[in-house]
Amino acid sequence: MERFMKYRKWLAIAVLGAFFAAGCAALKESRPILPIKEYEKLIVGRLDADYIGTDNCLKACHAHDKNRRDFDMSTMGSQLSRESGLPLVNCESCHGPGSLAVEQLTPQKLAADAKAGKKTTCDYKTLVDIKNIPAPAQSLICLKCHAANATFNLHNWNASTHSINDVSCSDCHRIHGSHNLKVKVRDTAAMCERCHQDVKAAFSLPNHHPVPEKKVFCTDCHDAHGSASADKLLRRDTVKETCTQCHTEKEGPFLYEHADLTDDCRACHTPHGSVNNNLLTAREPFLCLQCHPSHPIAGTTTAEQKRAVYTRCSDCHSQIHGSDLPSPSGKGNFIQ
Ligand code: HEC
Ligand code: HEC
Ligand code: HEC
Ligand code: HEC
Ligand code: HEC
Ligand code: HEC
Ligand code: HEC
Ligand code: HEC
Ligand code: HEC
Structure with a gap:
């Protein structure tokens, strides 16, 4: 037993060495x-x-x-x-x-x-x-x-x-x-959709960026030749920058930010097309209810509250992308 302990180190090295050599051979092959x-x-x-x-x-x-x-x-x-x-x-x-x-x-x-x-x-x-x-x-x-x-x-x-x-x-x-x-930008959609059929399908959904209408082009958001830092071949460094080249009013910074959500517009929007209005990933109120509870409206009775089902939170929270003005209670809450 003692002898084994003595040679143990060498045994380990030999085994490791064998694995290494085998690994190298595999790489070569x-x-x-x-x-x-x-x-x-x-x-x-x-x-x-x-x-x-x-x-x-x-x-x-x-x-x-x-x-x-x-x-x-x-x-x-x-x-x-x-x-x-x-x-x-x-x-x-x-x-x-x-x-x-x-x-x-x-x-x-x-x-x-x-x-x-x-x-x-x-x-x-x-x-x-x-x-x-x-x-x-x-x-x-x-x-x-x-x-x-x-x-x-x-x-x-x-x-x-x-x-x-x-x-x-x-x-x-x-x-x-x-x-x-x-390359004529007007022709890019047809060029790209030859291979990207799923994207073509997205652009035929009821709500979509006006790419089929030739007002926005694949190349506004993507560079087919590669991207410096963003994934998905995006033309700008981040999704937000890609979107705010056109939607500048959503860029901020705002006094009241929607946490860090608006750093990536994909938290609520899908870029190509959607079955929901405003390219939303889910319909209101379900979009909001994924993260927030609903709430009673001030001044309503309990019975009314129970019946009240909000369909569009953004009817009141209309500045959902961020706001510089406080709400009535002075908290923000994207009311105005
Ligand atoms: C997936 C499609 C695609 C591939 C692959 C591609 N390109 Fe392009 N290329 C485009 C589009 C679209 C434009 C025009 C819009 C732009 O600048 O992004 C363009 C623009 C260019 C231009 C500038 C002239 C112009 O038409 O505006 C050159 C030069 C060019 N490409 C060369 C190449 C070379 C060389 C390769 C291979 C290494 C390559 N491209 C691969 C789609 C592609
Ligand atoms: C022997 C050199 C050479 C080879 C090989 C070559 N090109 Fe070019 N290419 C040029 C030159 C020079 C120009 C004109 C100057 C410029 O626009 O950069 C040009 C222009 C272009 C343009 C038009 C750019 C414009 O602004 O009008 C495109 C697109 C293009 N090449 C794509 C390709 C593709 C795709 C290949 C491979 C199938 C290729 N080239 C192979 C030298 C070459
Ligand atoms: C910038 C690179 C480039 C240059 C310059 C170029 N070709 Fe081509 N050629 C291609 C490529 C790539 C293809 C295959 C893809 C295609 O058909 O577009 C092709 C295809 C062809 C074909 C068709 C072959 C087939 O299998 O159908 C012919 C013919 C041809 N070229 C002739 C010419 C002649 C003649 C010239 C000079 C006047 C020329 N090419 C210059 C890139 C080039
Ligand atoms: C308004 C900007 C915008 C336009 C216009 C646009 N894209 Fe995209 N695209 C994006 C963004 C952002 C992503 C990343 C989506 C994600 O990660 O969920 C993306 C993702 C993709 C992907 C990756 C797979 C997927 O579906 O997520 C492909 C392929 C693609 N786009 C192709 C296209 C083609 C082709 C066109 C034109 C017909 C186009 N895009 C037009 C912004 C755009
Ligand atoms: C010849 C076929 C072909 C054409 C044409 C083509 N693509 Fe692609 N594209 C591919 C393949 C293959 C992939 C990688 C596999 C996948 O994601 O489907 C890809 C991936 C992408 C992605 C995802 C990148 C990522 O990082 O996940 C985007 C975005 C994209 N293409 C945009 C475009 C745009 C914009 C055009 C037109 C200018 C275009 N493609 C034209 C074949 C093509
Ligand atoms: C090249 C400019 C451009 C870029 C980049 C762009 N958009 Fe748009 N966007 C438009 C245009 C044009 C419309 C259509 C406006 C209209 O119909 O009145 C639109 C509409 C929208 C709409 C409303 C859809 C509706 O139902 O009216 C949303 C939401 C939107 N974009 C989000 C985004 C997001 C998210 C990104 C980034 C992934 C983005 N946009 C990038 C130009 C752009
Ligand atoms: C927390 C979810 C959420 C995030 C994150 C978000 N949006 Fe929106 N966005 C909405 C909702 C909800 C609507 C519909 C609002 C309405 O009907 O007034 C909307 C509508 C829009 C519209 C169309 C109506 C308008 O106000 O012009 C555009 C454009 C838009 N968003 C762009 C963006 C961009 C760009 C980003 C990223 C910087 C972004 N959104 C991030 C929820 C979001
Ligand atoms: C992906 C999750 C997510 C979605 C979807 C989302 N929010 Fe938020 N929202 C947040 C986070 C996180 C905060 C910051 C909470 C904090 O700071 O304690 C916030 C803050 C708020 C606030 C400020 C009050 C507060 O708790 O700080 C309001 C109002 C609000 N969201 C409304 C909405 C509405 C309306 C929608 C739908 C259009 C929506 N949110 C969609 C995650 C989300
Ligand atoms: C009828 C208008 C109205 C509708 C619809 C509405 N809200 Fe509100 N919400 C308010 C008001 C008013 C406040 C309090 C604003 C203040 O004074 O700070 C508020 C506050 C909030 C707050 C912050 C609560 C806090 O502790 O400060 C959240 C989160 C919120 N709403 C989410 C939602 C969601 C999610 C929906 C949709 C399911 C929704 N709201 C629909 C009017 C509305």
């Missing part, structure tokens, strides 16, 4: 790391291909004339540097080097295709498989230029719920949609 070249291929395409420029890419082909026209007219396309002749952004910036794709397009092949009435296509499988690479790799294609210091609103992208959940830039931005790359 669960994170296979690809060679850098593989990642590069995801973003750049075939490494044995060369960049040949938009003109050479499209020389033999008119199928992409509209894409090209739109692109040339867009902010990205107009970045061509006239002095140097070096394009800053062209088709290959996103689709990868194109030499292999057009290698086969010899004048002879074009003539033969034309004669046979066949549509000529380039060997586009040698380009980046832009639609099928993992979402983070898709975004990386954009982020190699739209780094956070170049495009300010992307500062919080990497930590955003969207990025973490494999939403990519091109899920929202349609590069070939038209020449106008700018």
Whole structure:
């Protein structure tokens, strides 16, 4: 027994060490790391291909004339540097080097295709498989230029719920949609509701922020690219600040505050839509009765009191968000 006590310490260390080693092995196994070249291929395409420029890419082909026209007219396309002749952004910036794709397009092949009435296509499988690479790799294609210091609103992208959940830039931005790359806020509801059906349902409830009416927009409250400090991709640091950008009169501070309730408007309101008036989470008086008892009205008889059922506490407590004026008893109570 004494001997066991003597070696006990060493035994414990050995057991712990074994666990540690096993743990490390598990960590190693669960994170296979690809060679850098593989990642590069995801973003750049075939490494044995060369960049040949938009003109050479499209020389033999008119199928992409509209894409090209739109692109040339867009902010990205107009970045061509006239002095140097070096394009800053062209088709290959996103689709990868194109030499292999057009290698086969010899004048002879074009003539033969034309004669046979066949549509000529380039060997586009040698380009980046832009639609099928993992979402983070898709975004990386954009982020190699739209780094956070170049495009300010992307500062919080990497930590955003969207990025973490494999939403990519091109899920929202349609590069070939038209020449106008700018997102029109009027279109954001449709853009977002494609994926957020439950939110769409909330906005169709009888009481809702006028988003379907296009008076308020998803992007007034949310930044799709991420949020610095608030959860739910909110544009401002807190829920209260998000709401009081428009409802400034609810901001306070008031002499008589409703405890700290108004620090988070969600204590009583739901942001998108509700079956209750005023976007309330519950109807009055039940909303208030969750936290307060009802009370008799001064000057009424007992019988009347028993019959009295308040439906709207805020008929009397009309300054429910806070007030600077005292009530008749001098206490506050949000009467005026
Ligand atoms: C800023 C990045 C970017 C640039 C620059 C760009 N594209 Fe694209 N392109 C994409 C993305 C992303 C897709 C796939 C998603 C989509 O269809 O919008 C795509 C899709 C396409 C498709 C359709 C492929 C398919 O599978 O349907 C064609 C064709 C195309 N691009 C041609 C061009 C041409 C030609 C140019 C140059 C004039 C060009 N692209 C420049 C990003 C880009
Ligand atoms: C090779 C560099 C490069 C790549 C790759 C690139 N962009 Fe751009 N992008 C630019 C430049 C330069 C502009 C024009 C200047 C600006 O507005 O920042 C621009 C403009 C834009 C605009 C319009 C901004 C405005 O105010 O009109 C959007 C939206 C955009 N890019 C999205 C994307 C998306 C999505 C991708 C990936 C599919 C992408 N870009 C890939 C360089 C790039
Ligand atoms: C969930 C949808 C969504 C995703 C994903 C997304 N964006 Fe946006 N993006 C928007 C919306 C909406 C706007 C316009 C309103 C705003 O500024 O929030 C915008 C604006 C922009 C702008 C400014 C030009 C403009 O249209 O006002 C650029 C540049 C841009 N995004 C690039 C990117 C890049 C690069 C990525 C990927 C890293 C990305 N976005 C991912 C929705 C998205
Ligand atoms: C008036 C401000 C406001 C507007 C407009 C708004 N939201 Fe929200 N949204 C919020 C707030 C605040 C939350 C957090 C709610 C919570 O935590 O209970 C939220 C939460 C969400 C969530 C998280 C899930 C959930 O339902 O709680 C999604 C997704 C969402 N909003 C999408 C949208 C979309 C899409 C639109 C436009 C169609 C939109 N929001 C318009 C304020 C707004
Ligand atoms: C391609 C699909 C897609 C599109 C388009 C999209 N989202 Fe999302 N969004 C997601 C996914 C996936 C999540 C994470 C899972 C979830 O909460 O449903 C998410 C989560 C959110 C959340 C919750 C964030 C959190 O922290 O819980 C908000 C808010 C949100 N999206 C707003 C928007 C807005 C605003 C737009 C339009 C500008 C938009 N989304 C467009 C897929 C999308
Ligand atoms: C972009 C501006 C804007 C933001 C941000 C905003 N609201 Fe509103 N809110 C409106 C508008 C516009 C109305 C509709 C007013 C009307 O119809 O007269 C409204 C109406 C309301 C109503 C009354 C609904 C009714 O039945 O008339 C409540 C309650 C409300 N908002 C609470 C909030 C809360 C809580 C937030 C934060 C999550 C918020 N608002 C953020 C603009 C905004
Ligand atoms: C203690 C519950 C409670 C909290 C917390 C609360 N509200 Fe209200 N809010 C109400 C009630 C009840 C009504 C309906 C009052 C009425 O009908 O006079 C209302 C109505 C509103 C209205 C529409 C009528 C009006 O007075 O303009 C807006 C806008 C509003 N609240 C915004 C906010 C904002 C913004 C916050 C957060 C800073 C907030 N509320 C926090 C209970 C609350
Ligand atoms: C989530 C709980 C909650 C809800 C919901 C709520 N209150 Fe309050 N209310 C409080 C708290 C906490 C105080 C501060 C109590 C204190 O300081 O002792 C307070 C204070 C008050 C006061 C001041 C008197 C006092 O006890 O200090 C009045 C009046 C009041 N609330 C009325 C209402 C009315 C009317 C509603 C419904 C529109 C409502 N409250 C909804 C929690 C709530
Ligand atoms: C008919 C008007 C009226 C209605 C309706 C009403 N109250 Fe009051 N309430 C008052 C008055 C008046 C006071 C005392 C104000 C003062 O002088 O300080 C008061 C005081 C209060 C107080 C503070 C009690 C204290 O100890 O100071 C609370 C909490 C309260 N009411 C909650 C509610 C709730 C919850 C409802 C709805 C179920 C409600 N009231 C409906 C008029 C009303």
